[in-house]
Structure formats: C-alpha cells, structure tokens
Amino acid sequence: MGFATDLRTLGGFRGTLPEFAQLASRVADALGLDRLRPARGRPPADEGISERVIRDYVSRGVLSPTLSNPETGRGGLYGFRHLLELLAARVLLADGWPLDLIAEHFRNLDDEELLQLIPGQPTGNPALELARRLRQGDPDPPRSRGRFSIAFSRDPEPLTDPLMARARLRAELPALLVALGGEDDVRTRDVVCLEITPWLTVLVDRERHRQLSPAQAERIGRAVAAALVSSPAERSRK
Amino acid sequence: MTLTLALVPRRAALLAGRDQRLEVLVRASAGPAPDGHRRPRLNLALVIDRSGSMSGRPLEEAKRLACRMIERLTADDHVSVVAYDDRVHVVAPVQPAGDPNRFRPAVMAIDSGGCTALQAGWAAGAEQAARRLDRADLSRVLLLSDGCANVGETDPTVLADQCRRMAAAGVSTSTYGLANEFNEHLMTAMARAGGGIARYGVTAADLAEPFDEEFELLSALAARRVRVALTPGPGVGLDVLGGLPHEDGGWCLPDIAFGAAAWALVRLDVPAALTGEGPDRPVPLLQAHLKWQDPEGRPAHDEARLLALPALPWAAYQAVPEDPEVVRRVDELRFAEVERQAAEAARLGDWPAVERALEVARDIARDHPWLQASLRTIEELAHRRERERLAKEAFYGAAARSARLVDPDPFMELRGFDPNVEAARPAFLRRKAEQGRNLRPIDPDLDEPTDPTTDPDESPEGLGDAIRRRLRRRRPKGPPASQR
Structure with missing residues (x-):
C-alpha cells in the first residue's frame, strides 16, 4: 500500500467522518500503530480507531476543529492534518502521554513535525530514522570493534577494546549464573x-x-x- | 574559531648513537571565547532510570537534578525528558525550553517501577533529540542510571555501537552512573563511543557537579569531534597512550571548551641509526594534523605540525631539561594505569593485589599533590574494604586522568592542588580528589541523604567529606529553600 510508506501521498484527502475513520484505521493498521504497547500504568489506547474515538479526540482538542463542508456550509469534514494528528496521537499514547498533554503539544506543531512523530515515514532526518530503528530493535550488528591506543606500560600491539570486553562479561554474568542454577550475582567474602x-x-x-x-x-x-x-x-x- | 596544535617533547633533544624512547605531548588548545560569543543552542534529552532500585531518595534527587538542568536552558534551547524502567515513558516530548514550570509537574510526577530497559530508554531519548536536530547546534542524550541493563538489548558492544552511530548522525551521549550497582564499563563505553562524558556519583546529589560540568562544557564549547592524525617519521615507532579511541582517521580527543586544551601522549621509539647525522640535522620524528567541528557542526582543520629534534652527545643532551608538563602527564597516565589495576583487583576482592597497586601508586604520586589527594581517597576505601566504591572510584579516576581538559597555560596545571582553588575553576577544568563526590558546596535542595548503615562517629572520614564540610561551614547563610 503506497500510503504505508509515505503519508504525503494522502495530502489532498478530505472526507466525512465515516470516510476518515475508515482511512485512518487502514493506515494505522498498515503502519502497525494499533499494535504499539501501552506504557506502564496506562490503559490500552482503546479498541481501535472508531468514529466515537475520533469525535472524542475532537472534543478534547487532540484533533483540530473539523473543516467546513462547502456543500452544507457546516463543519464535519476531515483532512490530512486530522490524519496526522490522529496517527501521532496513537504514537504518543503508547509512549504514556495523557490526551490533554497531547492536545497541548499538537497546538505548537506544524504538519511536518507531526509527520516526524509517525514511525515509518521518510523524514529527511537520518538521525531520527536511525533512532527509530534502534528503538525497534536494530538488525545491524556492530560494524567494528574499534581501535584503541595502548595502556602506558603495555608492549605495542594492536588492541581490541579491553573496556568493552569487561563490559560484555559483566553484562553476561547474571544470566550465566542463573543458568548454572545460582543467584544472579556472585557472592564474595574475605x-x-x-x-x-x-x-x-x-x-x-x-x-x-x-x-x-x-x-x-x-x-x-x-x-x-x-x-x-x-x-x-x-x-x-x- | 581555531585550535592551536603543539607538539611538546619530554626533552627537546635526542641522545646521539642510542636506541631511545621519547614521550611527546600533543596538545590542542582553544583560546578564550571571543567577544559576543553566543553559547550553542542546546537540545538535551534527559533520560532517567526509574527502576525499582531508584525508588525513594535517589529518584527524588534525580528529578530535582533534571529540573535544575532545565532551569538553566533558555527559549532558544530544546529539551525532552524520558523515564524508563522495563518500559519507556516519554515524560516531556522535545520542545523549546525556557519555561521550566511547564516541565516541573511532569518531571516530579515520575514514579519508580520495575527493571532496567536501559537501551530502550536511551533510544527513546535519542529519538526525541533527533527530532529537533535542525534547530540546535548541539544535541545530546544525558542518561542517568543506577543499575545494569537487564531488559531488552543488553550487549555492551551493541549499545556502544549504537551510541557511536547516533553520535555520527548528530546526537551524542553522556552517561551518569549512580551509587554502586551500575556497570561502569558499560556506561563509560557508551559515553566514549557516543562522544559525551561519563561521570558517577555516590548519591544522586553528587551528580549535581557533573551536571554542571556538562552544562558549562556545552555552553563554552569551542570544538567537538576533535581528531588528531599522527604520522611517525621514517623509521620511528609510534604508540599512542591512554586508551584513546581511533575514528575517522584520527585519535579522538575530548570536546574542547574555550580557554581549555585537550591532549594526547605519544611514545616514540627512535632507533640509534637515525641519530648519527649530527646536531645540525634534526631528526624528523612526528607529524600531527588536527581536524574538528565547530559548535555549529562545520568542519575545520589546521596546518600539519612537524616535530624534529637534534641528536646531541651525552653532555649536551643531559643539559637539556625535561619539560615539567610532559613529565606530569606521563605520571598521571602511569597513575591511571595503576588505578585501573586497583579497580580490577577490588572488583575481584583481591585485596593483596589492591595493596600492591597502591604501593606503586604511592611511588608515582610522591611529588604530585593532586595524585596524592586522589590516592588518599582510594586508600581510605581500601582500608574500609569497600569493594564496589573502590572499583568505581579508581575506574573513574583513571578515566578522568586519561582524557581530561587542561588549562592551556602549563603553569596553571603545575601548581599545587587546593580543593578550594579547584572549586573556583570552570567545572570542566576542575581536578577532583574524589570522582564520585561533589567538590563545590552542595545546594541545600540537593542535600545528601544519611546512609543509615554508616555511623559517622565510627566511619573514617574521606577527604571529600572533609572538603565538603569545610565548604559548608564557609557558606553564607541564606533564606531557606522554600522562601527562594
């Protein structure tokens, strides 16, 4: 699905509440936003994106007021900004934010900034995309073990990183001890x-x-x- | 802004006709801040461990430290706050700083939880900082933890590599270890790879000074991602000492503040065959080339420097004095190596090995007041058989001595060691006798907790305790915190 990789292709969207709810559900599903785990102590986002949820978000100020419908002269139309707000709200809910803070935060953000909150979107920001990959479990193994200068008295020889070796051993220790049937820490005494x-x-x-x-x-x-x-x-x- | 590179040999001559070793100090100095200097716009992600072990006083102090840091930022800066236990909670998303009251309620509402998903917390902080990369000159994650990573990604090699990649993408990482349980090897590896600083505190209140150091360093930043490329002369052997990482074709020096210098110590092996041309034909020994980024991230470099020294007969050679600054740095690195040995021995509970290391340290520190003061701290911990404290103090002491900023004026570094004088220096130049303790007067808002397991009448007093008490006594009385 094209919109799954770039929401900008939906920039011209305008629709009624049922159309908006249907589109938002499909996009959230494609981006995996409804599978985000809620933060500790927070309830799950809810059962999904329904018309009821959208109306609730509008009333709380999470979504901007609806656009006016040229045919009726009244509000009730939803656009691209609403889609971004809705999807970004799902992300922040999973990060443990309450809806009132999300509403306040969105008031200061433009479309581009909202887009940056939504995973899977090309942002033109390599650092952000890297950070997101790292949050989701980076598949790339470390590229090199690095090179380091030598300790004062050591004979000159190419060094692996002794600091890293120690850090790794200490990190592995609790699991290894438990696997051996003991506690997760070594008890020492004089x-x-x-x-x-x-x-x-x-x-x-x-x-x-x-x-x-x-x-x-x-x-x-x-x-x-x-x-x-x-x-x-x-x-x-x- | 430019850096000045100097190559200072231990002795400005070679001994003719002998194989020899020569230490050379490579020093990169920044001048004072120019008039009208504007500090870089900062974009800080404060990542706070709220795992169960932080509950109570440590978490309360950590939150107050975070609020203090936010209070020092202005509307031009950006800040975000992330808390983590086994889950991540973005307490405050990245947004302009300037109104600390907007953040305080959310920060103070952080409560303690479960395990330590350190990588997830750090990565969430990195994501927040990355979102405002374009609106800041300097983006950094400040990670505070009192425990070992035990949920999610825990492999230190992977974590350090991730910090390295984020730093290359524009978001650096500093780490703050708290108390006795955290993995200092991991936290130091992350900061080293991430281009930030690694510090620790015995209590959360003791992190106030390292936080100040970070802020002062970032505010006075003259150069970052400083790399020095070193090429030995033909036939000369070269070793770079002190465990510096090598990246981007050069050895990594710490970020440099205005009015400060970073340094590396190299050891040259010069074969006798190179020294036979006579005093009129200096022997080319070392070429150095410096490159860095200015605070706004623009690349810069200097002209290459060449060190060439004459080879002299014995009497003339002996008449050339040793450079006291180089001698001092050599001794500091030797001391750091002994500290590392003591830290490892303490971790294994091998007290005889600790004693042997301290014996060597005493010898090195004989003419160095700062090293003597640091040694007294370690000896005190060894006397009390405080295994974890000694391991951390010696480890961080070694790190501080191996990669620290110094005053560009060698005289300032060669004078004695007075904690009161040190307390008056910029935090990034301060030499401390006890790495895990504050040197300056403690903010009453961050008063230290009383350790219920320690009887102050029976416990031998550490040097840091004595200094703190003296400074507290000198501190003028002000209104209570609640009235300010």
Missing part, C-alpha cells in the same frame, strides 16, 4: 585460609576469625570432629 595439614584446609570468614574466642574455637573443633566421623564418605566406607 576468608582466612588455614592449612592444618597438607591435606586439610579450613576456610574461615575473616571478620569472624578475628573475633573468634577460645571457647568458640573449641566448639568448632568438636563440630568438625563430629562432622568428619559422620560424613557421607565415612558412612559409605562402612
């Missing part, structure tokens, strides 16, 4: 390592070790002895 014999090592929390009283040490010793004689390895040998 310990004192006591090598009782070459084949027996005891690790003690550093702070607790510092505060350990002889009586506590005595109890720990007895607990260790009890654990050793009743451990699974000992039982299995029996």
Whole structure:
C-alpha cells in the first residue's frame, strides 16, 4: 500500500467522518500503530480507531476543529492534518502521554513535525530514522570493534577494546549464573585460609576469625570432629 | 574559531648513537571565547532510570537534578525528558525550553517501577533529540542510571555501537552512573563511543557537579569531534597512550571548551641509526594534523605540525631539561594505569593485589599533590574494604586522568592542588580528589541523604567529606529553600 510508506501521498484527502475513520484505521493498521504497547500504568489506547474515538479526540482538542463542508456550509469534514494528528496521537499514547498533554503539544506543531512523530515515514532526518530503528530493535550488528591506543606500560600491539570486553562479561554474568542454577550475582567474602595439614584446609570468614574466642574455637573443633566421623564418605566406607 | 596544535617533547633533544624512547605531548588548545560569543543552542534529552532500585531518595534527587538542568536552558534551547524502567515513558516530548514550570509537574510526577530497559530508554531519548536536530547546534542524550541493563538489548558492544552511530548522525551521549550497582564499563563505553562524558556519583546529589560540568562544557564549547592524525617519521615507532579511541582517521580527543586544551601522549621509539647525522640535522620524528567541528557542526582543520629534534652527545643532551608538563602527564597516565589495576583487583576482592597497586601508586604520586589527594581517597576505601566504591572510584579516576581538559597555560596545571582553588575553576577544568563526590558546596535542595548503615562517629572520614564540610561551614547563610 503506497500510503504505508509515505503519508504525503494522502495530502489532498478530505472526507466525512465515516470516510476518515475508515482511512485512518487502514493506515494505522498498515503502519502497525494499533499494535504499539501501552506504557506502564496506562490503559490500552482503546479498541481501535472508531468514529466515537475520533469525535472524542475532537472534543478534547487532540484533533483540530473539523473543516467546513462547502456543500452544507457546516463543519464535519476531515483532512490530512486530522490524519496526522490522529496517527501521532496513537504514537504518543503508547509512549504514556495523557490526551490533554497531547492536545497541548499538537497546538505548537506544524504538519511536518507531526509527520516526524509517525514511525515509518521518510523524514529527511537520518538521525531520527536511525533512532527509530534502534528503538525497534536494530538488525545491524556492530560494524567494528574499534581501535584503541595502548595502556602506558603495555608492549605495542594492536588492541581490541579491553573496556568493552569487561563490559560484555559483566553484562553476561547474571544470566550465566542463573543458568548454572545460582543467584544472579556472585557472592564474595574475605576468608582466612588455614592449612592444618597438607591435606586439610579450613576456610574461615575473616571478620569472624578475628573475633573468634577460645571457647568458640573449641566448639568448632568438636563440630568438625563430629562432622568428619559422620560424613557421607565415612558412612559409605562402612 | 581555531585550535592551536603543539607538539611538546619530554626533552627537546635526542641522545646521539642510542636506541631511545621519547614521550611527546600533543596538545590542542582553544583560546578564550571571543567577544559576543553566543553559547550553542542546546537540545538535551534527559533520560532517567526509574527502576525499582531508584525508588525513594535517589529518584527524588534525580528529578530535582533534571529540573535544575532545565532551569538553566533558555527559549532558544530544546529539551525532552524520558523515564524508563522495563518500559519507556516519554515524560516531556522535545520542545523549546525556557519555561521550566511547564516541565516541573511532569518531571516530579515520575514514579519508580520495575527493571532496567536501559537501551530502550536511551533510544527513546535519542529519538526525541533527533527530532529537533535542525534547530540546535548541539544535541545530546544525558542518561542517568543506577543499575545494569537487564531488559531488552543488553550487549555492551551493541549499545556502544549504537551510541557511536547516533553520535555520527548528530546526537551524542553522556552517561551518569549512580551509587554502586551500575556497570561502569558499560556506561563509560557508551559515553566514549557516543562522544559525551561519563561521570558517577555516590548519591544522586553528587551528580549535581557533573551536571554542571556538562552544562558549562556545552555552553563554552569551542570544538567537538576533535581528531588528531599522527604520522611517525621514517623509521620511528609510534604508540599512542591512554586508551584513546581511533575514528575517522584520527585519535579522538575530548570536546574542547574555550580557554581549555585537550591532549594526547605519544611514545616514540627512535632507533640509534637515525641519530648519527649530527646536531645540525634534526631528526624528523612526528607529524600531527588536527581536524574538528565547530559548535555549529562545520568542519575545520589546521596546518600539519612537524616535530624534529637534534641528536646531541651525552653532555649536551643531559643539559637539556625535561619539560615539567610532559613529565606530569606521563605520571598521571602511569597513575591511571595503576588505578585501573586497583579497580580490577577490588572488583575481584583481591585485596593483596589492591595493596600492591597502591604501593606503586604511592611511588608515582610522591611529588604530585593532586595524585596524592586522589590516592588518599582510594586508600581510605581500601582500608574500609569497600569493594564496589573502590572499583568505581579508581575506574573513574583513571578515566578522568586519561582524557581530561587542561588549562592551556602549563603553569596553571603545575601548581599545587587546593580543593578550594579547584572549586573556583570552570567545572570542566576542575581536578577532583574524589570522582564520585561533589567538590563545590552542595545546594541545600540537593542535600545528601544519611546512609543509615554508616555511623559517622565510627566511619573514617574521606577527604571529600572533609572538603565538603569545610565548604559548608564557609557558606553564607541564606533564606531557606522554600522562601527562594
């Protein structure tokens, strides 16, 4: 559908409410605007673009007043500006805006600015089109890993980016730990390592070790002895 | 506006008949702002993390920081505000600034939510800024987060690449990390690729100064996207130090403000065979060429500079003094490297390795008051075994030393380190002893929260705490915030 890529082709549109509602629904559907997720805490935009919704938007000032109909001399006609306002309102609703703010915002925007709010429209603004692609999930992988100068004492050699490598590992860590069946963060603690014999090592929390009283040490010793004689390895040998 | 490029060797001579290494400071300076200078029209997208961990005081302070930033803008500027948790909410679409009251209710109504869709929030901010690219001289996303990206795109390589592409399209990115949980590697990579600055604060109130720094830098901006192309002389080896990125055929220097200079340090390997022609035949060592964009985005470049030095016999060579500014920069980069090692060791909880790094740092900092002050901060954190704080402080300290703006007058950089004097300098030239803390007096509106886990009577006082308390004491009493 031609209008799906460039709404400007509908610049000459004029129609009655039913004609406008039908066109707006088709365009919104083609542009995927009615599939936008509502922002957290906001209700869904509504069931779709109906004549009732359009009348409501006009009464709230989201859509400009209707154009006068030369045949009847009264209002009731909708044009290209109304189409832009309606589609842009759907975008902003999905971004979490209330209708009264949308109405206020639209009063300061011309047609070109409204057009820029609507995804999928050629804007002549490469930065905007890039930002939109990035919001929707950019299919392009990173083009290069970049080149960086060396650390002070390092031997001269071509470097990959160590900062990026660390950032990537840290980002991956929570998911990897969960996949291993643990929590999403590594727990670390300072310990004192006591090598009782070459084949027996005891690790003690550093702070607790510092505060350990002889009586506590005595109890720990007895607990260790009890654990050793009743451990699974000992039982299995029996 | 033009930049002045200087090539300053550590010693203005070579030693004849020896293989040798020589450090050279490459300095790009901007003069003072011309009369009638108009600051660039800004187009800022403030992107605020409102994930669950920000709830309470951090989010309240972040919102007040955003309002303060908006208050400093004028009707010629544009601003937008985006909040994100696992979803994005465009709080205020891009529009002319100038009436802060229009934004305040919407900003202050931001409440906390769920997870951290950092990429989605950043991209929404970039989209807002991109919409007014044509009505601003400088468009930038300011991303504030206290957490790790955990929803949507989280790959740092992808995120940094996206920031790089947006910067090339005209929207740069600065990042502000908050407290202890954020991924400093990611936030720094995004800002570096995005052509902005990366800063962090221990509390949200501590981000007031970095926000001021950003605003002052953008207001006084003389040159951006500064690239220096370096070509060694025939037979000379060249290394660029300090982890600078290479793009567009040159090494990336920070954006430069009027009255400031950016720099790079290079190391040349000069073989003995080049030094045998005698003192009358200077050895061509390095050619440098600078290009940049002015604040309005117009490309500019300068004439290439050539460094050639005579090769002297031992006695004459020894009589040539070392340049103190180059020596200082060399020591700062060595210190930065040790800070990085300390940060990595702290992250792994390897305290013996931290101690070893600090031992080296003490040696480097011996004659450098600023490095000594920074070292005291790190030592204090090491003493208290504050793993995350130390990792972040040392990491950001290293970054600050590796790519910072300096006063073009070397004398200003060579004098001692006085926090009170630093507080009076432009924020973008300020040297801080504690990267995550404010140096200047704190706005009473942004007073620090009390950490309920810390007993002030038992906790050793950091240098930054002492400075802040002194400055608070000197601060004249004004009317309460509610009456202003």
